[in-house]
Amino acid sequence: MNDPRYEGMRERMVESQLRSRDIRDERVLRAMGKVPRHLFVPEDMRRHAYNDEPLSIGEGQTISQPYIVAYMTQALELQPHHSVLEIGTGSGYQTAVLAELVDSVCTVEILPGLTSRARKALDDLQYKNIRFRIGDGALGWDKFAPYDGIMVTAAPGKIPGALQAQLRESGRMIIPVGVAFQDLVMVTHGRHRFNRKTLIPVRFVPLVRSS
Numbered sequence: 001m002n003d004p005r006y007e008g009m010r011e012r013m014v015e016s017q018l019r020s021r022d023i024r025d026e027r028v029l030r031a032m033g034k035v036p037r038h039l040f041v042p043e044d045m046r047r048h049a050y051n052d053e054p055l056s057i058g059e060g061q062t063i064s065q066p067y068i069v070a071y072m073t074q075a076l077e078l079q080p081h082h083s084v085l086e087i088g089t090g091s092g093y094q095t096a097v098l099a100e101l102v103d104s105v106c107t108v109e110i111l112p113g114l115t116s117r118a119r120k121a122l123d124d125l126q127y128k129n130i131r132f133r134i135g136d137g138a139l140g141w142d143k144f145a146p147y148d149g150i151m152v153t154a155a156p157g158k159i160p161g162a163l164q165a166q167l168r169e170s171g172r173m174i175i176p177v178g179v180a181f182q183d184l185v186m187v188t189h190g191r192h193r194f195n196r197k198t199l200i201p202v203r204f205v206p207l208v209r210s211s
């Protein structure tokens, strides 16, 4: 599992894809240097796991490019006592990065097969601070709300109201928005209103609607 070849690839990924760009948060860099990304992709894809690109890993699913994972995580400005909601568990890789940084992670995925694979990978790595749910992420997960951070890794046409409503005051949500072309949008919960700021153009799979 701690194959030294993968450790070397991971160190190079952190230096050449993250630190050399604009990833400055040391906690995020440390988490990305620790989580074994190759264990979240199928065996025949492992040698590509640390490449500077997203990977298709079956069932129409993609694991985001390492830089995008780091960028979105850094943007949430997470602290150790925070709780985070993730929409789109997918491989579970982003879930692991979040679980390194905060007290508790709730993650929602619409495809049961992906949840069970991700859960197995995360259990094998002994993460104890993750709750899994199968369902429509557009509805969030009310039971454990409000969240200090919400990370959405599939793109809706517009921001689901239920997610915004589950954000703690002063919390931050990062979400790709758009149909053909998408932008990452940062939503902050100010005292009297929600503020939105457009960050960078991105490509994510669409947020599937359950109804």
Ligand code: SAH
Pocket: 061, 062, 063, 064, 087, 088, 089, 090, 091, 092, 093, 094, 095, 108, 109, 110, 111, 114, 135, 136, 137, 138, 153, 154, 205, 206, 207, 208, 209, 210
């Ligand atoms: N964070 C993931 C990337 C996942 S790709 C990773 O690191 O691997 C986006 C995921 O969102 C896919 O697994 C897709 O099945 C899921 N998804 C799409 N629509 C959804 C919805 N309405 N609710 C929950 N998950 C959804």
